[in-house]
Amino acid sequence: MRPIAELSATEAARLRGVAFDLDDTLLDHGRLAEATYSALFRLTEAGLELYGVTGRPVGWAEVLARLFPVKAIVAENGALVCARRGERILVEDSVDAATRRERDERLTQLLHRFALSFPDLEPADDVRARVSDRTFDIGEYRQVAPDRVAEASAFLREQGARTFVSSVHLHATFDYADKASGAVRLLAKDSGLDSTAVRHAYAYLGDSENDASCFAAFAVSIGVANLRGKSTLRPRYVTARPMGSGVVEASEVILSLRRKL
Numbered sequence: 001m002r003p004i005a006e007l008s009a010t011e012a013a014r015l016r017g018v019a020f021d022l023d024d025t026l027l028d029h030g031r032l033a034e035a036t037y038s039a040l041f042r043l044t045e046a047g048l049e050l051y052g053v054t055g056r057p058v059g060w061a062e063v064l065a066r067l068f069p070v071k072a073i074v075a076e077n078g079a080l081v082c083a084r085r086g087e088r089i090l091v092e093d094s095v096d097a098a099t100r101r102e103r104d105e106r107l108t109q110l111l112h113r114f115a116l117s118f119p120d121l122e123p124a125d126d127v128r129a130r131v132s133d134r135t136f137d138i139g140e141y142r143q144v145a146p147d148r149v150a151e152a153s154a155f156l157r158e159q160g161a162r163t164f165v166s167s168v169h170l171h172a173t174f175d176y177a178d179k180a181s182g183a184v185r186l187l188a189k190d191s192g193l194d195s196t197a198v199r200h201a202y203a204y205l206g207d208s209e210n211d212a213s214c215f216a217a218f219a220v221s222i223g224v225a226n227l228r229g230k231s232t233l234r235p236r237y238v239t240a241r242p243m244g245s246g247v248v249e250a251s252e253v254i255l256s257l258r259r260k261l
Contacts, residue, residue, distance in 0.1 A: 001238040004222060004253050011220050012257035014200060016191065017049030017071075019183055019214070020247060021206040022056055022064075024167040025224055028243045030140070036244035039251040044069045046255055049190075051202070053183045055166045055210055058082060058091060059129025065089045071190060077164050077210060078182025079132035079175040083190075093131070094177055094185075100131065103174040107134055110159050110172065118152050120144075124169050133164075133173035140168035164210040167228055171210070180213035205250055206235070207243070222250050 020026050026036060040050060052064060052073035061075035061082040072083035081092040093100060111134055114121075121144065124135040136152070138144040149170055153163045156172045164171040164178070187198045203220035204211075207227055215221040216233040223235035224246030239246035 001223065001234055002236065004237045004239045004250050007220070007237055007253055007257065009257045009260060012254050013261050015048060015203055015220065015254065015258075016193075016201040017051065017187075018043055018203045018205065018251075018254070019051040019053050019074075019187070019218070020204070021179075021208070021211055021214075022052060022054040023207075024226060024228075024243055025205055025207045025211075026052070026244060026247055028245075033244045035248050039248045040069050042255060043251050046258060048254075049202075051183065051187065053078075053179050053204070053206075053214065055135075055164060055169060055171055055179075057126050057129035058131050060126065062089055062091065072186060074179065074182045074186055076130060076132045076175075077171060077173070078177030078179050079173065081182065081186050083186070094175065094182070103132070106174050107161075107172065110156070110161060113159065114152075114155065114172075117155060120148070121152055121170070132175045133171045135169040135171050138165070138168065138170050144170075165208075166210045167208040178213045179210060180217035183214060184217060203250075203254065204235075205247055211235075224250075 050070040052070055054075055055077045058075040058080040061073040065073045065082040066089055072081055074081050079094050082089055121136045124137045138149050156163050161172045184195050184198050187202055188195050199217055200219045204214045204218040205222045206214055207224050212233045215235045221235040223238045224242055225239050226242035239249045241249045
């Protein structure tokens with residue numbers, strides 16, 4: 001990883017937009033700082049398109065898409081999108097209604113079995129707003145040992161589910177999307193670019209293990225200083241400051257380079 005200060009003017013100039021994770025990237029332990037929120041507006045004022053990409057539920061994304069200066073938010077690790085279409089915010093599922101019902105039933109059955117083996121893992125408090133997955137709190141309000149998280153993840157995968165680990169949650173799903181596939185699909189649709197061009201036209205900022213697919217997908221991938229987890233793929237650049245302050249730092253570098261052109 002290289003310091004964000006080493007981002008080149010050429011890379012900054014070709015950016016059409018910026019995509020970013022929420023928890024422990026844009027948000028500082030769940031809170032949005034004034035300077036971070038302002039940084040989003042500075043980016044949009046410079047003509048850059050903004051997209052949120054999160055493991056958080058679609059119910060949250062519907063609200064945040066109305067409050068943030070974004071074109072859309074990719075939710076639940078790529079499975080759903082809340083997009084601004086004209087004056088409205090629309091929810092777009094990656095599968096049809098029948099498939100969603102079938103997967104939801106499988107998740108319900110799986111979680112009954114999971115609870116018998118892992119009664120110590122508590123559901124996250126945002127589960128009721130979710131559509132495609134179920135989540136457990138491993139770092140938001142309580143800390144779960146990494147070995148226990150790994151054991152729970154292995155159990156879920158043995159039952160045929162896919163798992164994602166973020167800085168705060170363990171996710172279980174029967175969807176095949178991840179943050180990168182969901183983001184690239186949406187960005188290509190919105191921009192009219194092909195998937196290869198999209199990867200060079202948008203930067204991505206993240207902090208944790210479930211951001212690895214986006215770190216791999218986007219040419220300008222940026223980790224904030226609190227980067228954590230066991231990502232097999234690391235971002236190309238890293239900020240000196242953590243969380244929201246890191247987002248401000250990255251935005252200042254991008255905007256400074258673009259102003260010099």
